[in-house]
Amino acid sequence: MDISEIGKFALLDRLNAGFEARQLTSLKTFDDAAVIAASDRPKQICSVILLEGIHFNLVYMPLKHLGCKAVTHAVSKIVAMNAVPRQILVSVGISSRFNVADVEDLYEGIHAACRMYELDLVENNLVASLTGMSISVTAVGEASEENLCYKSGAKVNDLVCISGNLGAAYMGLQVLERERRIFESNRTQPKLEGYDYVLQKQLHPQARIDMLKTFEDNGIKPTAMTDITDGLASDILHICKQSEVGAKIYIEKIPVSSETFAVCGEMNFDAVTAALNGGDDFELLFTVPVSAYEAIKGLPGFEIIGYISDASQGAYLITPEGNELKIKAQGWTSVSE
Amino acid sequence: MDISEIGKFALLDRLNAGFEARQLTSLKTFDDAAVIAASDRPKQICSVILLEGIHFNLVYMPLKHLGCKAVTHAVSKIVAMNAVPRQILVSVGISSRFNVADVEDLYEGIHAACRMYELDLVENNLVASLTGMSISVTAVGEASEENLCYKSGAKVNDLVCISGNLGAAYMGLQVLERERRIFESNRTQPKLEGYDYVLQKQLHPQARIDMLKTFEDNGIKPTAMTDITDGLASDILHICKQSEVGAKIYIEKIPVSSETFAVCGEMNFDAVTAALNGGDDFELLFTVPVSAYEAIKGLPGFEIIGYISDASQGAYLITPEGNELKIKAQGWTSVSE
Secondary structure, rough: EEEHOOOOHHHHHHHHHOOOOOOOOOOOOOOOOOOEEEOOOOOOEEEEEEOOOOOOOOOOOHHHHHHHHHHHHHHHHHHHHEEEOOOOEEEEOOOOOOOOOHHHHEEEEEEEHHHHHEEEEEEEEEEEOOOOOOEEEEEEEEEOOOOOOOOOOOOOOOOEEEEEEOOOHHHHHHHHHHHHHHHHHHHOOOOOOOOHHHHHHHHOOOOOOHHHHHHHOOOOOOOOEEEEEEEEEEEHHHHHHHHHHEEEEHHHHHOOHHHHHHHHHOOOOOHHHHHHHHHOOOEEEEEOHHHHHHHHHOOOEEEEEEEEEEEEEOOEEOOOOOEEEEEEOOOOOOOOO | OOHHHOOHHHHHHHHHHHOOOOOOOOEEEOOOOOOOOOOOOOOEEEEEEEEEOOEOOOOOOHHHHHHHHHHHHHHHHHOOOOOEEOOOEEEEEEEEOOOHHHHHHHHHHHHHHHHHOOOOEEEEEEEOOOOOOOOEEEEEEOOOOOOOOOOOHOOOOEEEEEOOOHHHHHHHHHHHHHHHHHHHHOOOOOOOOOOOOHHHHHOOOOOOHHHHHHHHHHOOOOOOOEEEEOHHHHHHHHHHHHOOOEEEEHHHHOOOOHHHHHHHHHOOHHHHHHHHHHOOOOOEEEEEEEHHHHHHHHOOEEEEEEEOOHHHEEEEOOOOOOOOOEOOOOOOOOOOO
């Protein structure tokens, strides 16, 4: 059977089903990060792998930005547990195309991320690669057990919230891809002026580590949380599945920046599709009890986009006209060798 | 500058130099595994990445064995800290060449390894890959602080010991490569009978988790330890460097199995070279104080192969005739795209 037939998440479920927890040390598995008990503060651990040609294209992604973005990926998963990232482990596979200066550029970005997120690099490994570059980052964080947020905690009537805005990173990628195609066909220098915001979100995104303080300062404890890496559609479905609930998301409430709208207009691209299915936003999708409404509503940089419903009702987008559209996960995108 | 000019370990030193520890939670970095303080038992974390065409060839490596071996790699690093492995996190990159049954085969091996080493799989991730397969395994272990063994603890006059024997995995690889070449040139079915031992060591190696009990039962606390993955030559140099000592290794004491000797004879390959530079043995290289000699000498499956000398004396092999040969690390092997 081809993987696209079954889909990534159904295949992962199938693969995970064979494993039983055998130790009491693992509090939670298969969330944004694994939670491993330590006697005082549980540790969260997550691991991400980025592959050249799939997750990044070095034609327009500077190595320094790539190093930083790889760390952001892993850090974002720890933040999505409402935990503070502390350490990272890095393994890099490099083919003969790369020289010492290239590797140093990559690590300059990793270093910058360590400073930005206040992380220790505690392990570092280089291996030869047959084709291209691969980067594996493992992040370790910590939180008290009462602060931890799992994907499984959403309750019926909870409000669904999002930090920042969505779709910008995806439209940044579309601009870069368009300019790459133009350059390859007629060697015209890329025109990237005026796209600063969406390019910044694609090339130099930041994990929303600042939200940890916002939550703490305002006494907000999300009931469920994840970070938007696969797109809002996939990520709300993960929360619904693990919490055994449904959701109603109001399309007109999904935050999209004016810059993203402008690029969508220029490129004839539907902004809602970019927001729903575009990845790499690293914004936080979370649910809070209705009782937190007062604490949330005045805060800048949050948007309440819907509410949690009963599982039997499924997960739906509500159009401005009141129509309901079933939310579907994206399929597995395989790539030809 | 090309990476082969500077070498992997010098480049890693250069890259690591930019990072300063900023947290008290990291007890030790850049050893076989990173050590992160928890209030009762420090956690060790290590991450390994295996890439198709570099670390494995699916022409002769069954996916099931590969899944198990990838876990063994990571587990072996935890064992080399004298720590008990507890959890693993897995990320797999797969190109369109692989189908659901392939991925399930791989995970059958990961599952078998989890049973064998009593591990929890706590995170699991699949990503698309442009070319081939890549496997990243992060292992988490625990140990009390007094039990932990770093590479940096070897002292002058300590005995240098090795578990099991060396070079078998490397000679297993030579047999597989020879049969692959014969098959590709004239479609002759591979002849693998009679090579069981070396093939087993290459295709289905086991981390020496049993040694943790042997150490404990016999009151042995190594002063320094690492696992043999790059070959004895590289790994003794790591201990010498981090412990700021030298070493004398007696060539005739290096344990090589009779099966490995036989394959070396047949293939006209020097057994000492296989033992010194062959990787993937997953045996433990460790040092103990001279006072532990009585505890060690009667134990099966250990060999004392030399002793630690002053740093100014460097690291040398002693031939049966008493000549000294300087031990050199292997260079970076880059691979053409």
